Amino acid sequence: MHHIGILQLTQNLDDAVRGFKAGLSESGVSAEFHYVNADGAVNDLPQLAEKLAHQQAALIFACSTPAAQAAVQLPGTIPVVFTPVFDPVGAGLAKSMDKPGGKATGVAGMVPAAAKTAFIQELLPAAKTIGILYHSADSNALLEVNNFKQAAQTAFTLVDLPIAKPEELSSLPDRLIPELDALFLPIGRIIEENFASVAYYAEAANLPLITSHAPNVPSGALGALVSNHYELGRACAAKAAQILAGAQPGNIPVGIVDNPEIQLNSFAAANLGIELPPALLKKAAEVFE
Amino acid sequence: MLLTPQSVELLAPVGTWDVLEAAVAAGADAVYLGGKRFNMRLHRTDTNFDDEKLAQAVKYAHKHNVRLYVTVNNLISDRELPGMRDYLKLLNEIQPDSLIVQDLAILQLAREMNLTVPLHASVMMNTHNEHAIKALMEYGITRVVANRELTLTQLTLLKERTGIELEYFIHGDMCVAHSGQCYHSGVVFGQSSNRGRCLKPCRWPYQLIDSATGQAMTANDPGPYKLAVKDMCMYSALPQLIQAGVCSFKIEGRMRTADFVSRIVKVYRRAIDRYIADPTGYTFDMDDWQELSDYRSRDFSTCYALGNPGASSIGYTGEREPRFFSQAVKEADVATATSIPVIATSSLEASAARPRPQLAVRVACQESLASALENGATVAYIGGEAFKPHKPWSLIDLQAAVSLADKYQAKVVVTTPRITMEREIGESEQFLKSLETIKPHGLMVSNSGMLRLAHQTVTIPIQTDFSLNLFNHLTATWLKNNGAVKATLSLEATYEQIAELAKNSPLSLEMIVHGGIEAMVLDHCVPSAVLEGTAAYPCHHLCTDKHYSLMDSAGERHDLVIDQYCRNHILFAKDLCLLPHLPALLYAGITHYRIEGQHYTPELVGKITALYRAELDKLTTGKTYTFDKTCLDKLAADSPRPLGIGAFRYRISR
Numbered sequence: 001m002h003h004i005g006i007l008q009l010t011q012n013l014d015d016a017v018r019g020f021k022a023g024l025s026e027s028g029v030s031a032e033f034h035y036v037n038a039d040g041a042v043n044d045l046p047q048l049a050e051k052l053a054h055q056q057a058a059l060i061f062a063c064s065t066p067a068a069q070a071a072v073q074l075p076g077t078i079p080v081v082f083t084p085v086f087d088p089v090g091a092g093l094a095k096s097m098d099k100p101g102g103k104a105t106g107v108a109g110m111v112p113a114a115a116k117t118a119f120i121q122e123l124l125p126a127a128k129t130i131g132i133l134y135h136s137a138d139s140n141a142l143l144e145v146n147n148f149k150q151a152a153q154t155a156f157t158l159v160d161l162p163i164a165k166p167e168e169l170s171s172l173p174d175r176l177i178p179e180l181d182a183l184f185l186p187i188g189r190i191i192e193e194n195f196a197s198v199a200y201y202a203e204a205a206n207l208p209l210i211t212s213h214a215p216n217v218p219s220g221a222l223g224a225l226v227s228n229h230y231e232l233g234r235a236c237a238a239k240a241a242q243i244l245a246g247a248q249p250g251n252i253p254v255g256i257v258d259n260p261e262i263q264l265n266s267f268a269a270a271n272l273g274i275e276l277p278p279a280l281l282k283k284a285a286e287v288f289e
Numbered sequence: 290m291l292l293t294p295q296s297v298e299l300l301a302p303v304g305t306w307d308v309l310e311a312a313v314a315a316g317a318d319a320v321y322l323g324g325k326r327f328n329m330r331l332h333r334t335d336t337n338f339d340d341e342k343l344a345q346a347v348k349y350a351h352k353h354n355v356r357l358y359v360t361v362n363n364l365i366s367d368r369e370l371p372g373m374r375d376y377l378k379l380l381n382e383i384q385p386d387s388l389i390v391q392d393l394a395i396l397q398l399a400r401e402m403n404l405t406v407p408l409h410a411s412v413m414m415n416t417h418n419e420h421a422i423k424a425l426m427e428y429g430i431t432r433v434v435a436n437r438e439l440t441l442t443q444l445t446l447l448k449e450r451t452g453i454e455l456e457y458f459i460h461g462d463m464c465v466a467h468s469g470q471c472y473h474s475g476v477v478f479g480q481s482s483n484r485g486r487c488l489k490p491c492r493w494p495y496q497l498i499d500s501a502t503g504q505a506m507t508a509n510d511p512g513p514y515k516l517a518v519k520d521m522c523m524y525s526a527l528p529q530l531i532q533a534g535v536c537s538f539k540i541e542g543r544m545r546t547a548d549f550v551s552r553i554v555k556v557y558r559r560a561i562d563r564y565i566a567d568p569t570g571y572t573f574d575m576d577d578w579q580e581l582s583d584y585r586s587r588d589f590s591t592c593y594a595l596g597n598p599g600a601s602s603i604g605y606t607g608e609r610e611p612r613f614f615s616q617a618v619k620e621a622d623v624a625t626a627t628s629i630p631v632i633a634t635s636s637l638e639a640s641a642a643r644p645r646p647q648l649a650v651r652v653a654c655q656e657s658l659a660s661a662l663e664n665g666a667t668v669a670y671i672g673g674e675a676f677k678p679h680k681p682w683s684l685i686d687l688q689a690a691v692s693l694a695d696k697y698q699a700k701v702v703v704t705t706p707r708i709t710m711e712r713e714i715g716e717s718e719q720f721l722k723s724l725e726t727i728k729p730h731g732l733m734v735s736n737s738g739m740l741r742l743a744h745q746t747v748t749i750p751i752q753t754d755f756s757l758n759l760f761n762h763l764t765a766t767w768l769k770n771n772g773a774v775k776a777t778l779s780l781e782a783t784y785e786q787i788a789e790l791a792k793n794s795p796l797s798l799e800m801i802v803h804g805g806i807e808a809m810v811l812d813h814c815v816p817s818a819v820l821e822g823t824a825a826y827p828c829h830h831l832c833t834d835k836h837y838s839l840m841d842s843a844g845e846r847h848d849l850v851i852d853q854y855c856r857n858h859i860l861f862a863k864d865l866c867l868l869p870h871l872p873a874l875l876y877a878g879i880t881h882y883r884i885e886g887q888h889y890t891p892e893l894v895g896k897i898t899a900l901y902r903a904e905l906d907k908l909t910t911g912k913t914y915t916f917d918k919t920c921l922d923k924l925a926a927d928s929p930r931p932l933g934i935g936a937f938r939y940r941i942s943r
Contacts, residue, residue, distance in 0.1 A: 011546055037546040169616040170843035196488045196615040
């Protein structure tokens with residue numbers, strides 16, 4: 001019986017926890033779980049990580065970048081398995097993806113930009129100009145923006161639409177030039193939680209929205225290519241099982257999203273007068289109405 | 290009142306199975322949760338229970354001697370009624386300890402279907418007077434989740450006068466506006482706070498501006514989040530709360546985690562048990578208070594429990610807002626594409642034989658009344674809230690108004706305030722008696738309590754205002770059975786929803802088609818709180834010589850109008866204007882139209898009345914109809930606020 005700590009930032013990521021538990025049980029690991037959740041309060045994470053350390057956790061499963069950082073910063077040698085961290089190297093959790101080198105490994109949650117580019121091309125074959133709307137103070141967003149620009153610059157004309165603070169979304173229409181065929185929303189809390197205002201203006205401008213945050217699809221985005229958090233959790237469980245069997249986390253490569261899933265919104269498509277490509281509909285993990 | 294461990298119920302929110310187990314283990318006496326259908330927390334589908342899980346949850350709770358309430362607190366459209374019947378049938382089979390309901394249609398259905406599960410009135414029913422409680426009790430409501438604007442003293446009074454069980458929010462997230470009466474999210478985003486989808490415009494940053502000059506009132510500005518209410522926390526006033534006779538102490542937060550819920554339940558559990566065991570020996574536990582405080586999201590306030598808290602209840606800086614749900618947007622203007630169909634007037638020809646459509650106009654003063662009647666209003670609404678600088682209508686004014694209407698062979702319908710707590714109810718009881726001599730042509734009421742009181746008191750026709758949230762025909766049936774002869778449609782319903790409702794309604798329906806529309810109604814006085822940092826008292830009558838507005842980050846100006854009871858009503862930035870859509874509305878069967886003219890000058894009231902009268906008459910005399918778009922431009926130029934289309938941008942209100 002292993003004591004395993006779970007350090008959660010928000011219950012939005014609980015699918016990963018479910019996948020993690022299922023994966024461990026598939027691997028025949030018997031475990032007692034100690035679950036703590038900061039309920040969005042990033043500043044509470046170090047304290048919650050300490051609580052897990054006090055409970056003699058043999059390993060901590062940390063969901064989100066700040067949770068993983070809090071777990072890694074604990075004194076001692078408790079191994080950490082993380083997901084869906086977008087930039088494990090940039091966040092200082094791994095020296096490299098192949099050989100993280102420290103006491104942490106996991107599965108990065110960012111869907112490769114090339115796959116997103118191909119998804120947008122398939123979803124909106126006529127699209128030429130794509131606006132990228134993101135929060136410029138969000139390092140994860142900036143990382144995805146850079147990746148996306150590199151991957152998509154030959155496929156589309158890209159228009160940079162950074163916002164410095166949330167209230168700037170109120171004047172979004174002033175920045176939506178007529179050439180735009182769609183808006184791409186990289187990951188990032190500010191855009192994700194204020195999505196309703198983005199959708200409000202995008203609908204008025206008849207602009208499809210491609211999001212990186214799955215819950216925005218049922219709220220009105222046309223589509224998303226996203227990681228499945230449950231599967232990320234399962235992949236993490238495999239790494240955790242290796243560690244519990246004696247492997248060093250620093251020697252276990254950080255995984256990446258290999259099977260992103262397609263989510264589509266047919267109500268949004270109907271409002272935009274867009275017909276969803278049958279091939280995509282067939283591949284989609286979920287189609288919201 | 291002698292206390293026993295059964296005197297007080299600690300009621301915890303539950304969004305997932307984990308939380309259910311945690312709340313039960315922490316010592317909750319009861320839990321409430323929502324199913325996947327028809328409840329107030331629909332943003333997060335993972336925090337609700339599917340049908341099978343619901344049944345399991347009921348069994349689990351009962352095994353642990355914990356009561357379980359299911360929230361069915363949504364307004365429902367006609368199209369959703371069959372689904373609601375199925376759901377109620379299922380709920381009656383799995384027998385939770387109550388259903389927490391909002392829509393009056395559920396009361397009607399419960400009676401029709403012989404439901405045996407007790408019903409609790411959701412806070413979304415905005416129940417705040419004894420007549421409303423009595424009306425609800427007749428329909429099997431055994432408990433009322435009281436308005437958050439009520440003080441403990443008022444709660445005691447209500448309990449003593451009715452004998453109802455009272456449930457009160459003691460901890461968590463609050464609304465700044467009266468619950469069930471906030472239309473901001475529904476009208477602007479098509480996502481209604483009355484249907485579990487509030488996008489929280491009250492958490493936007495706003496500037497307070499002087500309406501006359503447009504200048505921001507920046508001196509001593511406490512911060513941009515002028516409507517952002519702190520979290521309720523009654524821990525410090527627990528003895529008062531218990532002694533007030535509130536039986537159920539409700540913790541807010543069906544989207545919260547097991548840890549969060551468990552911590553709060555444990556802290557209150559300890560305090561309640563200590564108090565009941567030894568009230569006189571009870572002491573405030575500093576450690577528990579510290580724990581609540583350490584893990585708080587927003588700062589705490591006792592909100593209205595101990596009296597109007599004014600500025601002290603607002604978190605102006607926004608620093609502790611846990612998250613936002615939207616940012617301000619420009620409201621849809623009159624040129625925005627609507628989902629109202631374009632109806633060829635040829636399809637209206639058959640309607641030429643129908644009676645002339647009624648045109649009602651709500652006015653604020655005698656001059657406006659004369660202007661409306663002169664220009665073709667068939668009904669005028671007077672009375673109710675008087676927005677400063679207008680004065681309330683005196684009995685003499687009302688008498689004069691009735692005589693004037695008689696000259697035009699028009700009707701004067703007297704209205705009553707939307708919120709009628711004990712002061713307003715006391716006044717109304719006397720007022721309704723005096724209507725016997727004034728003899729207006731009708732009375733319009735704005736809440737179920739006033740409907741009951743009116744039905745028992747007056748013999749003139751009674752109609753209901755938009756605030757009764759008429760969203761389906763069964764609600765209309767309920768209103769009819771309780772004495773109404775005419776009802777006003779919800780401001781959040783879209784064309785499609787209105788057309789279906791109109792087809793099935795047993796009552797004449799009136800639709801508001803033009804005017805200044807209220808997004809929120811507040812017991813909180815925004816200018817007093819922002820400019821003087823005070824509560825309602827002492828009040829320096831800042832509103833007597835100045836008017837104020839709230840400017841949002843999209844540059845939209847929301848005028849604040851303040852009534853004689855000091856309630857603040859926040860208007861949408863754009864006035865509703867459906868003038869171009871009258872053919873479609875007639876086609877949908879709407880024959881009663883209303884202009885909300887109380888925020889206009891007498892001159893403008895006259896112009897708008899004449900315009901609508903002329904269009905309606907053209908449409909119903911069978912002549913070829915064309916809409917002259919230039920009249921819209923003239924109207925826009927004359928209006929104090931830009932013109933918009935309300936919720937009619939949307940095909941359905943979600």
